[in-house]
Amino acid sequence: xxxxxxxxxxxxxxxxxxxxxxxxxxxxxxxxxxxxxxxxxxxxxxxxxxxxxxxxxxxxxxxxxxxxxxxxxxxxxxxxxxxxxxxxxxxxxxxxxxxxxxxxxxxxxxxxxxxxxxxxxxxxxxxxxxxxxxxxxxxxxxxxxxxxxxxxxxxxxxxxxxxxxxxxxxxxxxxxxxxxxxxxxxxxxxxxxxxxxxxxxxxxxxxxxxxxxxxxxxxxxxxxxxxxxxxxxxxxxxxxxxxxxxxxx
Numbered sequence: 001x002x003x004x005x006x007x008x009x010x011x012x013x014x015x016x017x018x019x020x021x022x023x024x025x026x027x028x029x030x031x032x033x034x035x036x037x038x039x040x041x042x043x044x045x046x047x048x049x050x051x052x053x054x055x056x057x058x059x060x061x062x063x064x065x066x067x068x069x070x071x072x073x074x075x076x077x078x079x080x081x082x083x084x085x086x087x088x089x090x091x092x093x094x095x096x097x098x099x100x101x102x103x104x105x106x107x108x109x110x111x112x113x114x115x116x117x118x119x120x121x122x123x124x125x126x127x128x129x130x131x132x133x134x135x136x137x138x139x140x141x142x143x144x145x146x147x148x149x150x151x152x153x154x155x156x157x158x159x160x161x162x163x164x165x166x167x168x169x170x171x172x173x174x175x176x177x178x179x180x181x182x183x184x185x186x187x188x189x190x191x192x193x194x195x196x197x198x199x200x201x202x203x204x205x206x207x208x209x210x211x212x213x214x215x216x217x218x219x220x221x222x223x224x225x226x227x228x229x230x231x232x233x234x235x236x237x238x239x240x241x242x243x244x245x246x247x248x249x
Contacts, residue, residue: 031248032086038204038243042078042100044070045209047235049121049160050109055225057112057164058173064110064117064226069102069235073124076102078239084134092134094151098186100212100237101125115168121160121178126212128155128186143196150189155212157182179230184213194245202245210237 052066082096104121111117132151139146160179165172190208197203217230 033248034084034086034092035246035248036080036082036084036096036204036243038080038206038241040078040206040239040241040243042076042102042210043238043240044068044073044075044102045236045238048232049073050229051231052110053226053229055227057117057224057226058171060113060169062110062112062117062226064229065108067107067109067119069124069237072104072107072121073102074105076100076124076237078241080241080243082130090136090138092136094130094132094134094149096130096132096151098128098130098153098155098210099126100128100155109164112166112171113169115166115171118165118167120163120165122158122162124158124160126155126157126184128212129153130186130188132188145194145196145202146191147194148189148191151187153186155182155184155186157184157212157215160215179215179217179233182214182216184215184234186213187211190239197244200247200249202247204241204243204245206242207238207240210239211235212237 047069048066049069049072050064050067053064055062055064077100079099080096082094084092084094086092102124104123106118106120109117109119130151130153132149134147134149137146137148159177159181161174162178163172163174188208188210190206192204192206195203195205212235215230215233
């Protein structure tokens with residue numbers, strides 16, 4: 001039986017609409033790649049900017065007291081940007097740049113002769129590239145993902161200078177290059193939560209532990225008795241970071 005042009009047209013439109021509906025019903029495949037940005041507080045836990053030592057400075061007897069990173073720099077800031085590649089729904093490989101910065105306070109370093117000795121360090125700064133692995137924990141709560149991750153990498157720490165002052169002795173010394181530029185190994189372990197905000201955007205909250213290796217010693221303290229002042233300079237911090245995670249399509 002011959003169909004009229006109107007019937008043929010209606011059948012074609014129906015098939016077209018059905019095809020469009022089926023295509024819209026298919027899930028949109030998300031890319032395996034994600035991008036992250038975060039910032040937070042980097043609290044000091046352990047490590048000394050300088051250890052205790054007894055020796056001579058500018059020809060005078062000096063007793064140096066240990067000063068921790070917390071004493072000198074307090075809580076710094078941390079900025080992160082990087083991304084991940086999903087191996088499957090629960091595993092992800094990570095690569096991230098981490099910038100740490102902290103302003104130095106004036107601290108009492110010890111005594112020189114009969115005078116108290118004070119020190120003003122330059123600011124602490126480093127930039128690291130870390131690689132690692134993230135594992136998501138299966139939970140049933142919609143829009144919420146919990147994870148743990150571990151990373152390791154290399155940090156480039158800026159040189160540290162210190163200005164020394166002994167007011168009672170009327171002495172001021174600019175001790176440049178107290179530590180040279182340093183390439184130090186890093187290790188981190190952390191846990192976090194992702195809150196889904198939109199189809200492609202998550203809010204990320206993370207806390208953990210981070211270790212940056214020791215600083216490079218300088219040669220100008222050799223023979224002064226103060227060589228041990230550069231010991232125990234690896235730094236352990238407790239970063240608390242919040243940020244966003246973008247999922248690409």
